[in-house]
Amino acid sequence: MDSQLGPGPRRILVTGGSGLIGKAIEHVVIKEGDKVDGEEWIFLSSKDANLLDVVQTRAVFEKHRPTHVIHLAAKVGGLYLHMRDNLYFLRDNLRINDNVLQMAHELGVTKVVSCLSSCIFPDKTSYPIDETMIHNGPPHDSNFCYSHAKRMIDVQNRAYFQQYGRRYTAVILANVFGPHDNFNIENGHVLSALINKTYKAKKEGTALNVWGSGNPQRQFTYSLDIGRLILWALREYDEIDPIILSVGEQDEVTIKEAVEMIVESLDFKGEILFDTSMSDGQMKKTASNAKLRRYVPDFVFTPLKEAIQRTCEWFVENYDSART
Incomplete structure (x- = not known):
């Protein structure tokens, strides 16, 4: 992959470097060797700096003096945690994002690639959703604060470009x-929480109790694929406008179908129960990856069944150290 990062040495700082996406990028850079000559990679975790604190954020940026930043750090959680703590997700993420983007600007960082979630899109909309529709209406009520905080990154990126010519996207x-996800049953994202729940049900010989009807549809994307695509975005993607990195519409599955793949991967033989007293959240949020395909038409995503199998294997092998 040719690099458009510019001449000279490049110090690439990854915030949230110990999380799901950060670990995927580290794997691609270190283990798969997707590294350009002259690149130095710094993966930050919360132990290195509290990015809610502007003084600590400035200190860690001054220490490493990055030329490029991949901004992944965020206060995140599963559906039910968002529903309970919406305000905290708004305030904390606004502060983190403002601190990182402003420090990047003050220290002359050439490019920042920040990470948004598909939950930023309007709740009432037509499908498939694309990048032009982000601000067309309010997001879903279940996590509206996190969604608005993430939307503001797009607003700030445009403002930094308008005001200072910064190429932040x-x-x-x-x-x-994928590996290194948060597998906590209450606070983790749906697929990883279900992997943990299925594993525990198998160990304990109990039924697998799935929250919700199993009918919502989702596009699940393997973290290592995202790691590779974020590197492409850092090196090649030159727009300020955001870009969706996701499997296509044709790869959308129901939660029930995903549960069946997990059950098969973990060889769970017990009963599966769907608890319809629990919220489903959004029934669908189908996103178009047509823009991505215009740039990288030949990129091959890991098939979902294979990606679930790999993630289940990693979880079982690393159960004692995984985030559960």
């Missing part, structure tokens, strides 16, 4: 999962 992700 964002990628939009949909239901990413």
Whole structure:
């Protein structure tokens, strides 16, 4: 992959470097060797700096003096945690994002690629959703604060470009999962929480209790695929406007179908129950990856069944150290 990062040495700072996407990027860069000569990679975790604190954010940027930033750090959680703590997701993410983008500007960072979620899109909309529709209406009530905080990154990127000519952009992700995810049953994202729940039900010989009807549809994307695409965005994608990084509409599955793949991967033989007293959240949020396909028509995503199998294997092998 040819690089358009510019001449000279490049120090690439990854915030949220110990999380799901950060670990995927690290895997692609270190283990798969997708590294351009002259690149130095710094993966930050919350132990290195509290990005809610502007003083700590400035200190870590001054320490490493990055030329490029991949901004992944965020306060995140599953559906039910968002519903309970909406305000905190708004305030914390606004502060994190403002601190990172402003420090990047003040220290002359050439390019920032921030990470958005597909939940930023309007709740009442037509499908498939594309990048032009982000601000066309309010997001779903279940996580409206997190969604608005993430939308503001797009607004800030445009403002930094208008005011200072900064080339800061964002990628939009949909239901990413894989090794190093948060597998916590209450606070993790749906697929990884279900992997943990299925594993525990198998160990304990109990039924698998799935929250909700199983009918919502989602596009699940493997984290290592996203790692590769974020590197492409850093090196090649030159727009300020965001871009959706996701499997296509044809790859959308129901939660029930995903559960069946997890059950098969973990060889779970017990009963599966769907608890319809629990909220389903949005029934669908189908995103178009047509813009991505115009840029990288030949990119091959890992098939969902294979990606679930790999993630289940990683979870079982790393159960004692995984985030559960």
